[in-house]
Amino acid sequence: SNKYLIGMSDPVQSEDRIMSEEIYEDVIEPEVQNTPPMKLSWSNLSYTVKLKYTKKEKKDQGITDKYYNKVILKEQTGYVNSGEAVFIMGSSGSGKTVLLNAL
Numbered sequence: 001s002n003k004y005l006i007g008m009s010d011p012v013q014s015e016d017r018i019m020s021e022e023i024y025e026d027v028i029e030p031e032v033q034n035t036p037p038m039k040l041s042w043s044n045l046s047y048t049v050k051l052k053y054t055k056k057e058k059k060d061q062g063i064t065d066k067y068y069n070k071v072i073l074k075e076q077t078g079y080v081n082s083g084e085a086v087f088i089m090g091s092s093g094s095g096k097t098v099l100l101n102a103l
Contacts (some may be wrong), residue, residue, distance in 0.1 A: 037082035040103065047073040047098055072098045 048069050057063060072095050080086045088096045 024066070026086075036050050039079060042103060043077045045073055045102060046071065046074045047102055059101035073102065 002084060021080065049070050050067050051070050052067055053063055076099065090096050
């Protein structure tokens with residue numbers, strides 16, 4: 001859809017002509033047109049969960065505590081500028097969804 005091209009700074013080849021941002025202004029909703037550019041940033045973002053030891057772990061390791069802390073995200077820093085796309089890639093269980101939920 002043409003509505004998502006507002007953040008592009010370079011002309012876009014479309015069909016048989018070059019189109020620039022000005023051509024798209026009439027197809028973007030007014031509330032989007034009046035939105036100032038934004039930047040989403042995060043710095044030293046950490047996320048820790050409290051987990052319960054299993055009976056086997058307690059017995060095998062001689063643990064007397066009931067719970068332990070597991071770090072899911074450790075000091076993550078990043079940013080996304082207005083009009084940019086970001087891809088969060090990683091293996092299963094690496095914390096992608098936790099990062100999105102935290103942001």
